[in-house]
Amino acid sequence: MKKQNIYILAIESSCDDTSAAVMCNDTTLSNVVATQKIHEEYGGVVPELASRAHQQNIVPVIHQALTKAKIDKNQLSAIAFTRGPGLMGSLLVGTSFAKSLALGLGIPLIEVNHMQAHILAHFIREEGFDRPDFPFLALTISGGHTQIVLVRNYFDMEILGETLDDAVGEAFDKTAKIIGLPYPGGPLVDKLALKGNPQAYPFPKPKVKGLNFSFSGLKTSILYFIQRETAANPNFIEQNREDICASIQYTIVEILMDKLKKAVKQTGIKRVAIGGGVSANSGIRIALKNTESQLGWTTYIPKFEYCTDNAAMIGIVGYLKFREGKFTDQSVTAKARYIIP
Ligand code: KG4
Ligand code: ZN
Numbered sequence: 001m002k003k004q005n006i007y008i009l010a011i012e013s014s015c016d017d018t019s020a021a022v023m024c025n026d027t028t029l030s031n032v033v034a035t036q037k038i039h040e041e042y043g044g045v046v047p048e049l050a051s052r053a054h055q056q057n058i059v060p061v062i063h064q065a066l067t068k069a070k071i072d073k074n075q076l077s078a079i080a081f082t083r084g085p086g087l088m089g090s091l092l093v094g095t096s097f098a099k100s101l102a103l104g105l106g107i108p109l110i111e112v113n114h115m116q117a118h119i120l121a122h123f124i125r126e127e128g129f130d131r132p133d134f135p136f137l138a139l140t141i142s143g144g145h146t147q148i149v150l151v152r153n154y155f156d157m158e159i160l161g162e163t164l165d166d167a168v169g170e171a172f173d174k175t176a177k178i179i180g181l182p183y184p185g186g187p188l189v190d191k192l193a194l195k196g197n198p199q200a201y202p203f204p205k206p207k208v209k210g211l212n213f214s215f216s217g218l219k220t221s222i223l224y225f226i227q228r229e230t231a232a233n234p235n236f237i238e239q240n241r242e243d244i245c246a247s248i249q250y251t252i253v254e255i256l257m258d259k260l261k262k263a264v265k266q267t268g269i270k271r272v273a274i275g276g277g278v279s280a281n282s283g284i285r286i287a288l289k290n291t292e293s294q295l296g297w298t299t300y301i302p303k304f305e306y307c308t309d310n311a312a313m314i315g316i317v318g319y320l321k322f323r324e325g326k327f328t329d330q331s332v333t334a335k336a337r338y339i340i341p
Contacts, residue, residue: 006077006322009101010315011062013094014086014114015144016045018057021311022069022076023319026125029069031305031312034061043183044173045143051089058097065311076107078327080318083111084338086144091334099330111328112317114309115140115340118275119151120320121306121313132271132300137263141256141284142276142309143169143184146213148263149340151273154320157340160263161211168252169278171215175222175248179237189245190281196246201225203251211259211266218251253283257291264297273300279307 005024012019016039021031034057039045066073081098084091102109119138123131137160138149146163166174169186176185203221206214226244229236237244264270274288279301291297306313321327 006319007071007075008078008080008110008315008318008322009062009065009073009076010080010112010311010318011058011094011098012082012114012309012311012314013054013058013090014082014084015090015309016050016053017309018054018061019309019311020058020062020065021315022065022071023312023315026123026316026319028124028312028315029071030065031310032061032065032068033305033308033310040183043177045087047087047089050087051093054090054093058093062097073105076105078102078108078110078318078322079105080110080112080314080321082114082117082314083332084335085114086336088334088336091336095332095334099332103330108322108327109330109332110318110321110326111332112314112321113338113340114314115145115147116157117313117317118142118145119149119157119273120154120317121275121302122273122300123154123320124302124306124312124316126303129303130300132273132298135269136271136273136300137260137267137269139256139260139272139274140276141168141274141278143167143173143186145276146215148211148259150267150269155324155326155341159340160266161213161259163213163215164208165214165216166219168213168215168256169276171219171252172248172278174219178219178223178226179241179244186278187280189249190283192242192245193249193283196242196244198246198250200240200243201247203247205251205255205258211263213255213259215252215255218255222248249281249283253281253287256284257287261295264295270295270297271300272297275302275307277308280304
């Protein structure tokens with residue numbers, strides 16, 4: 001007998017992207033993301049504005065996801081949603097919506113941990129993208145998170161290290177702001193770094209024990225460096241922007257790669273997967289790829305739309321949980337601090 005297809009509607013609203021996706025088993029039928037532009041003028045995400053924008057976006061985004069997928073809501077097998085971690089007001093919008101929709105349609109509800117979803121995004125079926133075998137190491141790097149996770153199985157994960165202060169994306173965005181780049185500065189630093197000299201300005205790397213990270217010291221040292229240089233030459237940034245960006249990026253990539261190498265050494269696992277918005281960074285991509293020939297690693301970088309916050313990654317977790325009967329009841333609430341279970 002032919003196995004019945006499972007259709008999951010997934011909702012992601014943990015930060016400043018409202019997203020909805022429809023999955024047919026492990027394949028994406030649609031993955032709609034509405035990025036909130038309102039935060040640009042504030043130089044960072046404003047939580048209250050984010051939750052209001054989610055409220056405005058959620059109905060049209062879900063509607064679009066269903067239309068694109070050519071799926072009627074009555075065909076859905078379950079609703080998956082991001083329970084946390086994230087901004088409370090933002091999470092509440094997606095959580096409440098998912099709960100009511102599941103109740104209205106009389107179908108199961110599935111809660112998803114956002115960090116677990118960044119990792120399990122590697123299991124979305126996509127042509128030209130291999131899925132990692134277990135166990136593997138995952139480096140999740142974004143504006144909200146920086147973690148090295150040992151992934152033994154879909155739902156058997158252990159955090160080996162994480163940031164003690166800023167996330168790596170924040171390090172990019174905050175240092176970009178110091179040199180006058182608009183928010184989010186990460187992609188711009190990357191673009192400018194391509195034309196600069198990465199060795200132009202050596203910035204200190206933090207000394208953090210084990211596999212944890214720290215980025216706040218780097219931000220401060222860049223701030224002092226810029227203040228010192230611009231005091232001597234008011235045009236310093238303008239004249240050296242590309243070299244500054246290349247040096248910042250070089251240091252951040254070194255910090256990430258040093259810890260990853262340490263994690264590989266410690267665990268003996270040479271399969272390494274990355275995820276999160278910072279995976280778009282050309283520096284980290286090149287450094288990671290180089291380890292294949294130099295150190296014998298096998299590396300996995302998902303399709304870009306699955307790196308940044310998106311609902312398809314919530315949908316794949318929904319599908320994997322559906323198969324195992326891991327459902328959630330209506331008493332579930334959003335969880336701003338939600339460590340990978
Ligand atoms: O995963 P994501 O879309 O949202 C969060 O969960 O934070 O990641 C956004 C972060 C921002 O900090 C942005 O500056 C950074 O990813 N980012 C980059 C690049 N593209 C996005 N950072 C460095 N280089 C890039 N090319
Ligand atoms: Zn994220």
